[in-house]
Amino acid sequence: MTWTPDDTWIAATGALCALACSLPGCFLVLRKMSMMGDAISHAVLPGLAIAFLVTGDRASLPMFLGAAATGVLTAVFTQWITRFGNIDQGAAMGIVFTTLFALGLILIVQAADHVDLDPGCVLYGAIEFITFDTISLGPLEIPRAALVNGGALLLNLIVIAALYKELRLGSFDPGLADTLGFSSGLLHYLLMTLVAVTTVAAFESVGSIIVIAMMIVPPAAALLLTRRLLPMLLLSSAIAGGSAVLGHWAALVLPPMLGFERTNTSGMIAFTAGLLFTLAWIFSPTEGLLKRHTAASGPPGDPA
Amino acid sequence: MAHEHPPDCPLSVHDLTVAYQRKPVIWDVDLNIPEGKLVGIVGPNGAGKSTLLKACLDLIPKTSGWVHIYGQPYRTNRHLVGYVPQRESVDWDFPVSALDVVAMGTYRRLGWFRPVGKTEKSLAMEALEKVGIAHLSGRQISQLSGGQQQRVFLARALAQEARVYFMDEPFAAVDAATEQAIVTLLQELRDSGRTCLVVHHDLATVPQYFDWLIFLNLRVVASGPTAEVFTEDNLRKTYGGKLSLLDHAAEAIRRS
Numbered sequence: 001m002t003w004t005p006d007d008t009w010i011a012a013t014g015a016l017c018a019l020a021c022s023l024p025g026c027f028l029v030l031r032k033m034s035m036m037g038d039a040i041s042h043a044v045l046p047g048l049a050i051a052f053l054v055t056g057d058r059a060s061l062p063m064f065l066g067a068a069a070t071g072v073l074t075a076v077f078t079q080w081i082t083r084f085g086n087i088d089q090g091a092a093m094g095i096v097f098t099t100l101f102a103l104g105l106i107l108i109v110q111a112a113d114h115v116d117l118d119p120g121c122v123l124y125g126a127i128e129f130i131t132f133d134t135i136s137l138g139p140l141e142i143p144r145a146a147l148v149n150g151g152a153l154l155l156n157l158i159v160i161a162a163l164y165k166e167l168r169l170g171s172f173d174p175g176l177a178d179t180l181g182f183s184s185g186l187l188h189y190l191l192m193t194l195v196a197v198t199t200v201a202a203f204e205s206v207g208s209i210i211v212i213a214m215m216i217v218p219p220a221a222a223l224l225l226t227r228r229l230l231p232m233l234l235l236s237s238a239i240a241g242g243s244a245v246l247g248h249w250a251a252l253v254l255p256p257m258l259g260f261e262r263t264n265t266s267g268m269i270a271f272t273a274g275l276l277f278t279l280a281w282i283f284s285p286t287e288g289l290l291k292r293h294t295a296a297s298g299p300p301g302d303p304a
Numbered sequence: 305m306a307h308e309h310p311p312d313c314p315l316s317v318h319d320l321t322v323a324y325q326r327k328p329v330i331w332d333v334d335l336n337i338p339e340g341k342l343v344g345i346v347g348p349n350g351a352g353k354s355t356l357l358k359a360c361l362d363l364i365p366k367t368s369g370w371v372h373i374y375g376q377p378y379r380t381n382r383h384l385v386g387y388v389p390q391r392e393s394v395d396w397d398f399p400v401s402a403l404d405v406v407a408m409g410t411y412r413r414l415g416w417f418r419p420v421g422k423t424e425k426s427l428a429m430e431a432l433e434k435v436g437i438a439h440l441s442g443r444q445i446s447q448l449s450g451g452q453q454q455r456v457f458l459a460r461a462l463a464q465e466a467r468v469y470f471m472d473e474p475f476a477a478v479d480a481a482t483e484q485a486i487v488t489l490l491q492e493l494r495d496s497g498r499t500c501l502v503v504h505h506d507l508a509t510v511p512q513y514f515d516w517l518i519f520l521n522l523r524v525v526a527s528g529p530t531a532e533v534f535t536e537d538n539l540r541k542t543y544g545g546k547l548s549l550l551d552h553a554a555e556a557i558r559r560s
Contacts, residue, residue, distance in 0.1 A: 030395075030398060030399070032395075162417055163416075163417065164419065165408075165411060165414070165419060165420055166411075166416065168400065168404075169408050169411060171398070172394055172395070172398045172400060172405070172408075173389070173393070173394045173408070175358075175363055175387075175389050175393060176387060176389065176408060176460075178361075178362070178363055179361045179362070179363065179382065179385065179387045180382070180408075180411050180412040181382055181412055182411065182416070223399065226399065227399050227444035227446075228399050228400070228401070228444070229399045229400060229404075232399050
């Protein structure tokens with residue numbers, strides 16, 4: 001195996017994207033709406049298509065805004081259907097994102113003569129080719145994908161650091177949040193905006209499979225290893241970043257060993273996250289499979 | 305009519321109706337609650353007790369009528385109000401410690417963006433001491449018993465440093481020691497001039513715990529000092545034909 005500077009950029013971009021996704025993902029998992037990342041990553045398609053049809057070119061900014069707007073709309077529609085249709089949130093999410101995704105497909109076929117929005121590329125992305133599209137910053141040639149995902153990560157870090165206590169309160173007890181004057185609706189849509197922006201940033205550069213995996217798998221694994229929010233965010237970030245680096249490395253090493261020519265880095269990164277989750281599941285100090293076999297008693301609890 | 309709702313009342317409710325999907329859940333509720341009372345809200349399941357609390361706290365929309373806290377709408381006077389929701393309303397597996405949850409009571413004073421600091425943590429610790437579980441402050445909340453979880457919720461309300469408290473079934477499924485601790489706490493709050501409105505289910509303990517009662521079943525059947533309104537007549541009007549319950553209550557009346 002030869003690890004080139006390009007590989008460093010690919011792994012770094014994967015890690016930036018994984019970190020950016022796993023941070024809002026922790027709050028999604030805690031709010032029991034993990035599939036929102038999946039829903040939004042599909043639902044942004046009509047936003048991309050409409051932005052293209054309106055502006056007529058693939059300039060990034062209008063596409064980005066169009067997609068992010070549809071992402072947030074997914075959350076709005078889901079909320080409406082849940083509240084007024086008396087339908088559970090999972091089903092409402094499914095209705096909204098499949099409808100929007102289908103609309104996106106129809107629009108893309110309409111526009112197919114003019115645009116190369118390849119549905120396959122949308123799904124597992126083209127992280128291997130990010131070094132062909134770079135932006136010069138002084139002496140450095142930085143892949144555009146690294147900057148976009150780094151930007152999303154920075155945005156998530158700033159918002160979560162600034163509103164840590166508000167997001168925690170809104171996720172744990174939205175009723176109390178409202179009575180204290182912290183609108184739980186506002187916090188919900190703020191989180192949904194972060195998810196949408198992160199999804200679009202990642203989707204455009206590295207494909208949606210990393211988004212879907214990184215919003216759920218590292219937070220869920222972290223929750224098996226700790227019972228505190230801050231350690232959960234940190235562990236989840238470590239697992240996400242680790243998956244990206246290990247995943248790309250495995251994508252280089254494994255195929256020659258198994259006699260294949262090449263494999264897909266995005267897929268390998270997501271798969272690695274799944275493996276790390278399995279390890280967390282086996283070795284978790286509280287819920288782990290090993291723990292269950294070795295100790296018959298549950299966690300300590302004093303009688304009142 | 306000018307004195308119908310005195311402005312210094314901790315809670316005055318005027319012609320309040322709340323409806324879910326056009327079906328009224330509480331109807332034409334009119335209340336004046338005097339300061340420094342332990343107020344029990346009693347009524348059968350589905351009588352609208354939680355709905356009344358939530359409507360007072362602006363958590364659900366009112367169909368008509370208004371609610372004033374010390375003469376002002378809730379929005380203006382939310383700093384005077386503490387809230388203890390039903391224990392089942394939150395996910396106790398959430399990764400926070402008992403202290404983290406209690407500190408949430410201080411968030412309104414902190415406001416947006418300012419993080420929890422030493423002052424808030426020591427306030428939360430004091431509140432935990434008052435409910436007798438300071439030694440469990442670092443424990444993740446799923447590792448607390450039901451009674452301890454309820455104490456955490458009460459401590460959080462104490463940390464709000466309010467003048468009027470709304471509590472939704474604080475006695476539900478708690479052990480005897482916790483029940484006693486909560487009663488003592490409520491009495492201390494009352495003695496320091498606070499007003500507590502408590503949704504309560506056990507009719508047998510009603511006359512013993514509360515000095516003011518609201519009988520609710522869609523409408524307010526009766527509201528007033530316990531000595532005056534805790535009568536078989538009001539119980540029958542509130543609970544209708546649920547006789548076994550009434551026997552239970554009749555016994556409580558005899559004992560009181």
